[in-house]
Amino acid sequence: MWRDDDAGQAETGSSGGDPCPVWDVIGSDRAVLGAHVQSLAHFGVRAQIGEASATPSPITPVLCDGRNRVVVRGLLDATPARTAALLVFGINVAQVRAALLLAGVDDVVSPRIVPYELAARMLAAQRSRAAASGIIRLAGFTFDTGLRQVCWHGEPLPLMPREFDLLLVLARHAGLPVSRDALLNTVWRTAFDPGTNSLEVHIFKLRQRLAVLGDVVRIDTVKRQGYRLVSAPQPRG
Incomplete structure (x- = not known):
């Protein structure tokens, strides 16, 4: 509104x-x-x-x-x-x-x-x-899908390719939980759950990368619903 x-x-x-x-x-x-x-x-x-x-x-x-x-x-x-x-x-x-x-x-x-x-x-x-x-701005992040680089309010955030894809999907739905199946389908391009912990490992690594940003952005685990990116708005300069 x-x-x-x-x-x-x-x-x-x-x-x-x-x-x-x-x-x-x-x-x-x-x-x-x-x-x-x-x-x-x-x-x-x-x-x-x-x-x-x-x-x-x-x-x-x-x-x-x-x-x-x-x-x-x-x-x-x-x-x-x-x-x-x-x-x-x-x-x-x-x-x-x-x-x-x-x-x-x-x-x-x-x-x-x-x-x-x-x-x-x-x-x-x-x-x-x-x-x-190829530039997408979501939830405080700027994604360069050509170079596969991401910045947080202008500051580069080094990510591995799979971490980049995960963050992009979560940022597209910032504030809302994204299910395990949806992440596997979108990022891993698989229509079924392979039964591994690859997603959890990459979420853990992505959380470590985001930790350098402090409390302004985080990934929450939502029980039985998936993962949710929470991004705090930045004050205007």
């Missing part, structure tokens, strides 16, 4: 494990851009006013005022090279929004969108871009 209060801010900003990248907010009306930067900060999205005359880096997420057609056209021309999200705001006409989406923009919104929905859409686009590049 999204709420325009401190609890809502915490929910919106918790979507990523690492600090969110800074968005460039681009357009011709600096007063409008400044208002967006201030309102987005309330919902955990870091943003700054970008220069409309300069081409943003392809790794920098961009929120662009759709009324500035020259800038939008330039951003669309650079779409094939972009790895970061591109959102356009201020478009009233549905056909124009559809055309921009088909042209490669990650999301397009009308001028009437409220700040917390805009923040949510920006974070969702950011997650989609990250997932497409």
Whole structure:
């Protein structure tokens, strides 16, 4: 549930494990851009006013005022090279929004969108871009599925391949128990219980790895239900 209060801010900003990248907010009306930067900060999205005359880096997420057609056209021309999200705001006409989406923009919104929905859409686009590049952020962890590396709030956490797979499955269901059968099926790729203690051994090793993080994250054994990852939220800096 999204709420325009401190609890809502915490929910919106918790979507990523690492600090969110800074968005460039681009357009011709600096007063409008400044208002967006201030309102987005309330919902955990870091943003700054970008220069409309300069081409943003392809790794920098961009929120662009759709009324500035020259800038939008330039951003669309650079779409094939972009790895970061591109959102356009201020478009009233549905056909124009559809055309921009088909042209490669990650999301397009009308001028009437409220700040917390805009923040949510920006974070969702950011997650989609990250997932497409093999980056998954869950429960405070950032998983690089290509390199098979994981970080906890930006700090590397060395894991063996099986430990990486176990943590990823548990993080996908953080706060909920995951059964032994489900873990064996997902991580060991077996449809039956082989009757060994391999899972318990790897859970033990994973707990040892997580111990360096202190009390902020742990794996609980839930009787007759499996294992549950418990991750404490981190305070904002």
